[in-house]
Amino acid sequence: MGFERASQPVTRHPPPCAGAHSGPPGRLRGPVLALLSALLFALTVPASKVLLESTPPLILAGLLYLGAGIALGLFGFVRKTVLAPNAPSRRVPAARRPRTADYLRLAGAIATGGVAAPIALLSGLQRTPAATAALLLSFEVVFTALWAGVFFREHVGRRVGLAVAAVTVGGVLLSLDPDGEWGLSLGALGVVGACALWGLDNNLTAVIEDLEAVRIARIKGFVSGGVNLGLGLLFGFRLPGWGALAGALAVGGAAYGLSLVLFVLALRRLGAARTGAYFGSAPFLAAGLSLLVTGETPGSLVFVAAGFMAAGAWLMMGEQHVHEHVHAGVVHAHWHAPDVDHRHEH
Numbered sequence: 001m002g003f004e005r006a007s008q009p010v011t012r013h014p015p016p017c018a019g020a021h022s023g024p025p026g027r028l029r030g031p032v033l034a035l036l037s038a039l040l041f042a043l044t045v046p047a048s049k050v051l052l053e054s055t056p057p058l059i060l061a062g063l064l065y066l067g068a069g070i071a072l073g074l075f076g077f078v079r080k081t082v083l084a085p086n087a088p089s090r091r092v093p094a095a096r097r098p099r100t101a102d103y104l105r106l107a108g109a110i111a112t113g114g115v116a117a118p119i120a121l122l123s124g125l126q127r128t129p130a131a132t133a134a135l136l137l138s139f140e141v142v143f144t145a146l147w148a149g150v151f152f153r154e155h156v157g158r159r160v161g162l163a164v165a166a167v168t169v170g171g172v173l174l175s176l177d178p179d180g181e182w183g184l185s186l187g188a189l190g191v192v193g194a195c196a197l198w199g200l201d202n203n204l205t206a207v208i209e210d211l212e213a214v215r216i217a218r219i220k221g222f223v224s225g226g227v228n229l230g231l232g233l234l235f236g237f238r239l240p241g242w243g244a245l246a247g248a249l250a251v252g253g254a255a256y257g258l259s260l261v262l263f264v265l266a267l268r269r270l271g272a273a274r275t276g277a278y279f280g281s282a283p284f285l286a287a288g289l290s291l292l293v294t295g296e297t298p299g300s301l302v303f304v305a306a307g308f309m310a311a312g313a314w315l316m317m318g319e320q321h322v323h324e325h326v327h328a329g330v331v332h333a334h335w336h337a338p339d340v341d342h343r344h345e346h
Contacts, residue, residue: 030269034278037262042134042285044255046293048122049130051248055240057122060248062229065114067252068260069221072214075261102211105204106219113201114224117194124190130290131298132174136191137283138309141316142167143199152203163315170308173301217260225252280313 044064051060125133142164149160175188208216239245266275287306291298 030266030275031278033262034266034270034275035281037259037266038279038282039285040255040259040262041279041282042255042289044251045125045134045137045286046130046290047247047251047255049125049133049290049294051240051244051251052122052126054244055248056232056237057119057126058228058232058235059237059239060122061115061118062225062227062232063245063248064118064225064252064256065221066225066229067221067249068256069218069225070249071253071257072218072221072260075257076214076218102208105208106211106216109201109204109208110220110223110227112197112204114220115227117197117201118224119228120190120197121194124187124192124194127187128185128191129296129298130294131287131296131302132188133191134283134286134290135302135306135309136171136174136188137195137286138167138313139171139192139195140198140202141280141313143196144202145199145316147199147203151200152207159315163312166308166312166315170305170312173305173308176301213264214260217257221252221256280316283313284310 048060048064055063121133128136145160145164171188171192175185175192205216233239240248263275263279266278270278284306287302290296
């Protein structure tokens with residue numbers, strides 16, 4: 001799911017479910033929040049497939065991200081004026097204020113994950129069965145790990161290598177098309193390309209140190225949505241009817257905006273690794289929902305590919321490091337490997 005979430009200040013993770021969230025209610029609430037976040041995000045693929053029937057990809061990408069920005073803006077307003085109106089304002093020390101490098105990384109993340117990636121995803125989704133596109137989103141975790149190892153010098157263990165191989169095999173099976181160029185589906189390649197862009201976005205976002213997560217997500221929503229919508233109108237595309245327009249904003253607000261809020265709340269109760277493990281169900285939930293919504297009939301290769309991708313997801317979520325390091329808390333609105341997508345301080 002293609003809405004980025006940014007890093008929070010560097011801090012060591014406390015034990016999951018500590019403090020006020022300990023006990024049975026807290027243990028139950030965390031998984032429920034994480035699964036609800038994954039379910040909302042999973043709605044993106046089947047809902048976008050339906051909306052693409054009346055809305056061009058460029059316009060739809062803009063509306064989805066604008067919907068997310070609006071939803072997160074409303075959340076911030078409600079939190080400040082209703083939920084905690086008397087909360088004292090926190091003064092950020094000069095040493096922790098955003099630097100020029102943070103804004104440059106944010107600009108890169110917006111360009112790759114906020115502008116280019118959703119266009120590639122929705123263009124590919126037009127030519128690809130929704131369930132197939134949903135499973136191909138598993139490639140995001142692959143590219144996040146690859147870019148982390150190649151460009152950001154992250155530790156990549158053996159389990160990650162096996163996970164990359166498993167997801168790649170599954171992706172190749174889903175991308176086969178005897179009638180397509182080079183025997184591959186161009187639509188599937190578009191979805192994989194979007195995942196490559198989001199993987200780069202994840203790594204750029206992970207090293208933004210001094211901007212709060214929901215705030216960055218809100219900025220990305222408004223900027224990415226505005227850019228894509230403006231480009232769509234510039235190229236002569238028209239806005240859809242009021243029904244489709246409201247639907248696209250609502251899908252973006254729920255699948256990207258509300259999903260982020262629930263993800264952050266789950267992180268506070270479960271920690272990054274356990275929350276990410278629950279959220280890792282999103283591509284498979286999206287595939288199941290796509291079959292229900294679109295009425296598609298999957299072939300046998302889809303189930304074989306799903307098995308490989310599930311194995312890859314399990315391997316990636318179980319990746320552990322043996323050296324001591326400090327996590328930069330990262331929240332993304334699309335699936336990724338939380339234990340890979342962070343920075344080290346040795």
